[in-house]
Amino acid sequence: MALTREPIEPGSFRSRQLLARDLLRGDLEGLELERHVEQSLLLTTLDKAVAWGRSNSIYPATFGLACCAIEMMSVVAARVDIARFGWEAFRASPRQADLLILSGRVSIKMAPVVRRIYDQMLEPKWAIAMGACSSSMGVFNNYAIVPADKFMPIDVHVPGCPPRPEALMHGILKLRKMIQDDPEMGWRQRYDAEGTEEVLPGAEPAGA
């Protein structure tokens, strides 16, 4: 059997694996070491600061569909106050919003509308599926309802029918932690959504 040598692409998983092995052995030095540390640390301090700022001033989109919307309004109200975390600025236009709280059941007539609104949101954007109906059809297992995961990527599912405002707040805090730790969250890979990055005018689309 002939041995072949194939070059390892820099930046590929295999090359990062080998670099990590070298780091553990103490073999990396100098420029290589610096570059590796930069690449492997998820966030630099600046990134961390930006993520902290982002997580504390999310603009949710006003997207109440059904009963969960009333409990979402309770989260905005005074007892469980979403403004403590800076999230009280609900924007009507999806262009100005970065969080979509799908509160309520998504019917088949509404699903393309939701998808269109989600597409209109600018990145980075997140989505919370609030309640049982949007996460998984909920109480209604019939022809008219679509679970949200079928047509858009969801970051946090909050169960309940409707979830108490405290439960929604728990989900919101989890999302906030997720944003602080890792804003990208790799949802493009998870949902097979490569090719949906923004294409600046005049530039070539990445990957095509």
Next chain:
Amino acid sequence: MSTRSSYRALEESITLSPLEEQIAAQRGGETTELLTLNIGPHHPATHGVLRLLVTLEGEIVRELKPIVGYVHTGIEKTAEQKAYWKVIPVVERMDYLSYYFNAMAFCGAVETLLECEVPKRAQYLRVIHLELNRIMSHLVWLGTSALDLGAISMFWYCFRERETILDLFEFSSGQRMHTRYFQVGGVMEDIPHGFEAKLREFCAIMPGRADQYADLLRRNEILLQRLRGVCPLDEATLLGLGVTGPLLRAAGNPWDLRKAAPYTSYEDFEFKIPVGTVGDNYDRFAVRLAEIYESVKIIEQALDGLPEGPHITADRKIALPPRHELATSMEALIHHFKLVTEGFRVPPGEVYYPIESPRGELGCFVRSDGSSKPARVHMRDPSFVNLQATAPMVRGSYIADLIATLAMLDPILGGIDR
């Protein structure tokens, strides 16, 4: 691709161009270009996913077509698959702000079919929870309507009271919304020990709070300008459109099913029906605000007169036996088993049971074919019928008036779409 363009063709079938000719003819040939604007289904006037196709001449609304169905959940079809007992939580989620009313209409219809007698205590408890729900629904309406009109701080005040009411619901049934508290034959559980005291506390403060809201809004110049004389509709048109509830009462017709055809012991209570005079947006607003006071009175009377007795019918073929009996009585065990697995059977027949919900006449039609699952459940939802009145109301007024009218109409899309 072909299905998409035929869909577009279907959408274009909503023709609005004859209107231009109509207006041109009215003006003696002076043509004006009409703009068709699509409002919704996602829009910030938070009344749910309602889509309106509005034809505008400048800023004046010439024609309006509501398009609904964006939260259609097939609840009526789901209800045919479930035992009668299990239909209650599903049917509660129709008009999602007045869930006790949905349950009441359904339970009333099934009790009529079964010829089951609801004990007096259960009827009074039902009245208490129904009126609490009415107050809560009006509070949410007030908060969100004021939000639409620009009085944003009303939202927080109304939801503060709503939290107290939801605490009471949680006290009696364990759940804030969609409580499944009403069962066929009565209520699920008797009220716990501290409930009456907490409820009396609430009844003591609520009229004062409603006074505060009235002080903020009733003489407010901006509210008066936006609501007084705006989009009135006369009683005859409303009756022709089948509109009931506060909208009809604002136009001067005191039709209220609690007084006209009393159910669950409403005849035992003394309360007034607030009625408007002109039928404009301000009257609709004032009628609902006044109904809050009347509901508090009903609750107080119900508490004062609350009789002792069982909280659900004693007929073990319909209602679950109390749990302590399961340890000693074989019959109770068998009844429990039959009820939980199959459910009770209802003799065949069809019944339409109407009640007065915060938005109008809520009627439940149940057809049973003798089995343990209903053969047809249909809710005559008041918002569905009231929505037809939007077009006659707003023709000839401004877009801002359209938003205010939608707010005063109080549509709940869950009830419209079911």
Next chain:
Amino acid sequence: MPDQVGLELIAGQLASRIPGAVVGTTFFRNRATVEIAPGTVRAVLADLRAEHGYRALMSVHGVDYYPQEPRLGVHYELLDMERVDRLTVKLRVSIAEPSVESVTPDWPTADHQEREVYDMFGVQFDGHPDLRRILMPEDYEGHPQRRDFPIGGEPVLFTHNDATSPGWTR
């Protein structure tokens, strides 16, 4: 509610004024129902409004009587506000010829409600100003609330019918 005697009187008067209208009467749990022939619905409702005072149409809803034929039923709930009287008028049509005259020109409230009956059951209302689907998407095929329409919208896939799978389950 009109009592049994009142119901028979109304039915008798209807039958005499509109020949062939009344098919049957039911008095069940203190509620009166008149079953009429489908072609006479507009005349019957007009007569009930004019002669007997039932001036408000509260609800128009459909029922599927599967497996009894004729399968589709349409119920009209009438209300007399002065005497607080309710009367149900019902008619049955078959799936093969599901056409009923629309009462919308006389009763504006029937507009959306008849559209819902059309959407959910497939009853064609002749003379309706704008008979389109109201709750389902405009291009939806099928009438969901018929009893033989599967609850999930598509039949459950077992091994024997797996060949018709849409593919997304793979």
